[in-house]
Amino acid sequence: MRRRTFLIGSAAALGGLALGYRAWTNAFEAQAAALVTRDGESLLGGWVKIGTDDTVTVYVPHVDMGQGVHTALAMMLAEELDADWSRVRAERAPGEKAFANRFLAEGWILQGWRLPAFLDGPIDTGFGEVARFINLQITGGSTAVRFTGQVGMRMVGAAARAMLIEAAARRWQTSTQELAAANGVVSHAASGRTARYGELATDAARLGVPASPRLKARKDYKIIGRSVPRFDIPAKVTGAMQYGIDVRLPGMLYATVKAAPVHGGKLASVDPTPAMGVKGVERVIRLENAVAVVGRGTWQASRGLAALEPVFTDGGNGAISSQGHAAQQYRALSGAKSSSMHKVGDADAALTAAPGARILEASYRVPFLHHAAMEPINATAQFKDGKLTVWAGEQDALGSKANLVKWSGLRAADVTLIAMPVGGAFGRRIPLTAHYLEQVVQIARHTAPHPVKMIWSREEDFAQGTYRPAVVTRIRAALGQNGMPTAWSQVYTDIPGPGRNDGFHIPYAIANQSIRSVASPSHVRTGVWRSVAHSQHGFYIESFIDELATAAGRDPFEYRRDLLPDGSRHRRVLEIAAEKAGWGTSLPSGVGRGIALVESFGTIVAHVVEASVGRRGVPTVHRVTAAVDCGDVCHPDTATAQVEGAIVMGLSAAIGEEITIERGAVVQKNFPDYPILSLAETPPRIEVHFVRSEGPWGGLGEPGLPPVAPALANAVFAATGRRMRVLPLVSAGRKSASG
Amino acid sequence: MTGLKVNGQLRAVDADPDTPLLWVLREDLGLTGTKFGCGVAACGACTVHVDGKPVRSCSVPLSAVAGADIVTIEGLAASAGVPDGALHPVQAAWIDIQVPQCGYCQSGMIMGTAALLKKTPKPTDAEIDAAIGNLCRCGTYPRVRRAIRSLSEQA
Numbered sequence: 001m002r003r004r005t006f007l008i009g010s011a012a013a014l015g016g017l018a019l020g021y022r023a024w025t026n027a028f029e030a031q032a033a034a035l036v037t038r039d040g041e042s043l044l045g046g047w048v049k050i051g052t053d054d055t056v057t058v059y060v061p062h063v064d065m066g067q068g069v070h071t072a073l074a075m076m077l078a079e080e081l082d083a084d085w086s087r088v089r090a091e092r093a094p095g096e097k098a099f100a101n102r103f104l105a106e107g108w109i110l111q112g113w114r115l116p117a118f119l120d121g122p123i124d125t126g127f128g129e130v131a132r133f134i135n136l137q138i139t140g141g142s143t144a145v146r147f148t149g150q151v152g153m154r155m156v157g158a159a160a161r162a163m164l165i166e167a168a169a170r171r172w173q174t175s176t177q178e179l180a181a182a183n184g185v186v187s188h189a190a191s192g193r194t195a196r197y198g199e200l201a202t203d204a205a206r207l208g209v210p211a212s213p214r215l216k217a218r219k220d221y222k223i224i225g226r227s228v229p230r231f232d233i234p235a236k237v238t239g240a241m242q243y244g245i246d247v248r249l250p251g252m253l254y255a256t257v258k259a260a261p262v263h264g265g266k267l268a269s270v271d272p273t274p275a276m277g278v279k280g281v282e283r284v285i286r287l288e289n290a291v292a293v294v295g296r297g298t299w300q301a302s303r304g305l306a307a308l309e310p311v312f313t314d315g316g317n318g319a320i321s322s323q324g325h326a327a328q329q330y331r332a333l334s335g336a337k338s339s340s341m342h343k344v345g346d347a348d349a350a351l352t353a354a355p356g357a358r359i360l361e362a363s364y365r366v367p368f369l370h371h372a373a374m375e376p377i378n379a380t381a382q383f384k385d386g387k388l389t390v391w392a393g394e395q396d397a398l399g400s401k402a403n404l405v406k407w408s409g410l411r412a413a414d415v416t417l418i419a420m421p422v423g424g425a426f427g428r429r430i431p432l433t434a435h436y437l438e439q440v441v442q443i444a445r446h447t448a449p450h451p452v453k454m455i456w457s458r459e460e461d462f463a464q465g466t467y468r469p470a471v472v473t474r475i476r477a478a479l480g481q482n483g484m485p486t487a488w489s490q491v492y493t494d495i496p497g498p499g500r501n502d503g504f505h506i507p508y509a510i511a512n513q514s515i516r517s518v519a520s521p522s523h524v525r526t527g528v529w530r531s532v533a534h535s536q537h538g539f540y541i542e543s544f545i546d547e548l549a550t551a552a553g554r555d556p557f558e559y560r561r562d563l564l565p566d567g568s569r570h571r572r573v574l575e576i577a578a579e580k581a582g583w584g585t586s587l588p589s590g591v592g593r594g595i596a597l598v599e600s601f602g603t604i605v606a607h608v609v610e611a612s613v614g615r616r617g618v619p620t621v622h623r624v625t626a627a628v629d630c631g632d633v634c635h636p637d638t639a640t641a642q643v644e645g646a647i648v649m650g651l652s653a654a655i656g657e658e659i660t661i662e663r664g665a666v667v668q669k670n671f672p673d674y675p676i677l678s679l680a681e682t683p684p685r686i687e688v689h690f691v692r693s694e695g696p697w698g699g700l701g702e703p704g705l706p707p708v709a710p711a712l713a714n715a716v717f718a719a720t721g722r723r724m725r726v727l728p729l730v731s732a733g734r735k736s737a738s739g
Numbered sequence: 740m741t742g743l744k745v746n747g748q749l750r751a752v753d754a755d756p757d758t759p760l761l762w763v764l765r766e767d768l769g770l771t772g773t774k775f776g777c778g779v780a781a782c783g784a785c786t787v788h789v790d791g792k793p794v795r796s797c798s799v800p801l802s803a804v805a806g807a808d809i810v811t812i813e814g815l816a817a818s819a820g821v822p823d824g825a826l827h828p829v830q831a832a833w834i835d836i837q838v839p840q841c842g843y844c845q846s847g848m849i850m851g852t853a854a855l856l857k858k859t860p861k862p863t864d865a866e867i868d869a870a871i872g873n874l875c876r877c878g879t880y881p882r883v884r885r886a887i888r889s890l891s892e893q894a
Contacts, residue, residue, distance in 0.1 A: 065840070065841050066841035067840065068840075229837065233833075233837060233842075234834060235842075237839065237842075237849060238812065238813070239770075239771070239813050239846045241842055242771065243774075245774070246771035248769060279755065297754070297758070297766045297767075298775075299759060299762040299766075371876075373876055374776050374841065374876050374877075375841070422841065423841050423842070424843060426876070457778060458777040458779070459778075641837065641879070641882070644878060644881050644882070645877045649877075652878075670777055670781060671777050671782055671874060676876060678868075678872060679867070679871050679880045679884065680868035680872075682880040682881060684864075684884075686881050
């Protein structure tokens with residue numbers, strides 16, 4: 001049976017989605033084809049375009065922020081298409097509904113997961129399940145390969161291949177069984193006839209899309225598993241890559257802004273005169289909580305802004321400090337209003353009623369963290385002829401477009417978001433926290449019909465971040481006679497917002513577990529930061545399990561291993577990390593080894609860190625060994641780079657990153673007081689080992705990060721005997737230095 | 740009007756003498772390969788060559804570079820006498836090792852590395868650490884080091 005609504009084979013699993021899905025699909029495909037095809041080009045299955053010149057263009061509904069997804073997803077499609085790889089290209093799908101990423105929705109539903117919290121806001125639930133996902137084009141949650149690739153690109157490639165074969169069969173009056181497709185050519189062995197995909201594409205595009213094309217087995221892969229050169233790299237070494245900040249338009253003006261330093265504050269007053277006296281300044285614009293200066297260049301606008309003395313209110317938050325915030329968080333742990341997140345057995349009974357059991361308790365704290373992507377926040381906008389066009393590097397072009405429609409008051413058809421490559425985002429540029437787009441829309445109203453490019457200073461970027469929450473936890477555990485844990489009772493604070501906890505789990509066999517969360521709000525805007533809540537929960541769990549091992553007098557690796565089921569993926573990953581790192585072998589004096597294991601986004605990662613501690617309490621990391629089970633690996637070199645990068649970012653945060661609050665405002669202004677790891681501080685040895693398993697494809701953009709901090713803190717303990725329960729690790733050094 | 744020599748060409752720029760070179764390159768001359776990162780010479784994304792030396796263009800006023808020989812990422816290959824359209828050896832190594840992730844800091848990394856290797860073709864690790872203070876949030880440092888090592892082995 002052929003339908004134009006493939007990928008709904010699991011109709012039962014998809015439930016209400018299937019029906020609406022059919023209704024949408026025809027219109028989608030027509031709109032998609034209209035958006036991206038010209039003469040001599042045919043769009044197959046909605047996502048792959050084949051030209052008469054054999055060029056295969058894959059439309060990818062994700063932003064490539066350097067994680068290599070354009071290349072990886074094109075590989076997954078080309079694999080099933082049996083394309084000639086030398087003719088394959090990838091383009092970012094337009095930020096239009098025709099290219100909404102329905103595969104993500106299916107990925108989540110098929111895996112029986114609820115939507116991550118960071119997607120709650122922008123999604124309109126009014127139309128039920130279908131509309132719920134229609135504005136979805138997000139890059140986040142480490143979803144590209146495992147959902148879009150697995151559920152989407154491979155299916156589209158296989159479907160398009162079947163359509164090309166069908167077109168050849170009709171042309172040659174043969175059955176499809178007699179035909180083979182390979183390397184961009186369909187051939188008929190019996191007659192010796194061949195046709196290139198480019199010659200068949202026009203006919204193929206008129207055929208129905210098969211509902212459930214067959215996918216290849218792993219052993220038949222020709223493209224997946226190869227480290228082909230990434231598409232995006234050449235333009236990134238010549239300076240040719242055009243990021244959002246590089247947009248240049250005729251008549252363009254430049255703007256920069258300063259918003260209320262205390263989040264929640266408003267602009268009370270500002271005298272524009274000093275700025276208007278600066279050469280090249282065109283106007284001063286009062287926004288609700290910020291002042292903007294528009295000029296003929298970024299420098300002129302910046303100088304104009306520096307000349308102003310805006311007065312801001314503080315929203316009643318002007319007395320808050322980090323110290324007070326931490327005290328509030330600790331108090332909240334003892335509050336009555338917690339909700340149960342996870343419960344196995346009866347941990348509290350086991351803790352109170354176990355005679356002779358050893359009870360251990362510890363608290364941990366993590367700070368606010370800034371994304372500090374190298375490309376400062378910026379966006380360009382133009383109102384002209386009743387239409388709004390915005391150029392910006394967003395993680396979810398479609399979701400951000402929905403916000404632009406709301407803020408502009410225009411119809412969706414009159415709003416275009418041109419999604420630009422992004423110089424890093426790490427969660428900063430999702431629609432829920434992309435407040436800067438509202439600023440540029442308001443500024444562009446004043447400069448219309450001229451386009452205006454708004455660039456935040458790095459100081460503004462630090463002051464107006466959407467930080468990883470600063471939160472705390474307290475954990476109690478009971479150890480049985482043999483030293484193994486019998487109960488784990490934990491309460492942690494959550495700052496309500498997109499970065500709140502998404503669910504995590506303890507992989508270890510502990511019979512009684514109670515994990516509770518308590519809301520402890522903050523006026524500081526929080527957001528999702530690479531690996532979201534796993535960045536704190538990985539630190540909590542893997543630090544405390546290490547403390548339990550120490551209390552039991554056991555080796556921390558062996559203790560963890562004995563708590564993991566024999567033959568489990570987790571155990572294998574842990575064992576391979578330990579083996580590759582030479583766990584148990586001797587180390588130079590003063591150097592310690594720490595281990596940690598965290599599963600996130602469907603991928604299991606264990607790190608072994610070797611570190612020593614210098615005089616001022618600053619750890620030096622000598623070596624990191626990673627073992628990673630993400631099921632299969634699409635592009636081994638890119639996968640390795642993602643884990644390397646996550647290790648560097650994880651070390652950077654664990655060692656020295658901290659956003660603090662004084663008088664309600666962020667203290668850190670720029671890189672000199674928010675030190676991110678440098679080349680000199682990067683460990684000379686970082687080794688990444690992939691553990692192939694039969695598990696489903698897991699994500700890779702984030703999972704390498706959560707085990708870093710605990711593995712390092714555990715290494716510091718092994719080196720010094722000091723248990724590090726507060727991040728960043730340098731804060732302990734600062735404390736001992738000051739008193 | 741200030742006269743500048745950028746990538747071998749003489750350019751006249753009508754900008755305030757205190758305008759940082761970075762903004763002149765990006766907004767007056769359209770050379771957007773040089774990136775704005777911090778504005779305080781801390782991150783290195785804006786690194787260009789002035790008379791062969793690596794300089795943080797965000798913190799150098801136009802008046803200080805009038806008449807100097809300025810090279811940006813767009814002119815790096817030509818400045819080393821590489822034929823038109825071909826890559827500078829540092830750029831080629833960056834592709835070879837697949838260094839960039841988001842790529843935003845890489846113009847500065849490459850300019851810094853090219854200047855280092857011209858002066859010190861076989862740098863020690865300590866010399867690399869001292870010269871390449873450029874920040875990369877994606878964490879490409881292990882590959883940056885590998886690429887520099889591969890270049891110094893060829894030297």
